Amino acid sequence: MSDQSEFFAYGYRFAALDDVKQAQLEHQEQVYFETKLPREDAHKMLAIYDKILDEKIFVTPVGWSFLLKMQENLRHLNVEEDKIRPIPVYATFTHNPNSENSALRQRITTPEKRKEGNAGIRISIFLNVALCILVIAMFVISLNSNNPNILNYKSNLENKYAAWEQELTDRERVVRQKEADLLEGPEAESGEKAETNE
Structure with missing residues (x-):
């Protein structure tokens, strides 16, 4: 663990180094605001104070002490007390084992919740495996189907065009055969007529 001297800043001792960095x-920011604050204009100073509270710029005691100074300056400028918003503190400073917060913490960290979490993970894994199997089955069905789709459109189109080509070749052969028969038919008839005339 780090040396405790790392956790001191501006007269406060903090529990974590990140809090020191935030302070x-x-x-x-406090130094910046002190140089820019309009000390004689109560309206502008109150607007800046409200903006600082709205944006939650100060969350450590170092910033809160600056906000307390701003509140005092606003009071000296005769700003009404109900217009000066209180400083929001989002931290718990007392430890009471019988309080609602401790009961809530105990409910959150019970082993039963962990078991439910493990069951949720098992269900999630089972559903993921089932979905993967369904996707693979869809691909197999799509590959083996006669209808063209994105997976087998090339082979289906090639097969369809090959069948059309074969059909056209067969028809062309039949047509040529009939043309040949028709052409042979008049020549044969004219040859027979010529023989009978002689």
Whole structure:
């Protein structure tokens, strides 16, 4: 574990190094705001204070102390107390084992919930396997189907055109045969007529 001196910043001791870094950022923003604040204009100062609260710029005690100074400046500028919004603090500072929060934490971390989570993972894996099998079955059906689709359209079209070509070749042969018969028929008749005239 790190040395505890790393967790000190601006008169506060923090539980984590990330909180120290956040406090340092808030101190830099505090310095910036102090140079830019309109100290004599109550309306503008109140608007800046409200904007800082809305954007949740300050979340550590370092920033909250700056907000307390701003509240005091607003009071000195005779801003009504009900117009000065309270500083929101989203942290719990007391530990009461009998409180609702601890009961809620215990409900969240019970082993039964973990078992339900494992069951959910098993169901998810089962459903994923079933869906994969269905997708593979759809591909097999699509590949073996006679109807053209994106998987077998080339072979289906080649087969269809080959069948058409064979059919046209057969018809052409029949037509040529009939033409040959028709052409032979008048020559044969004219030859017979010539023989009978002689």
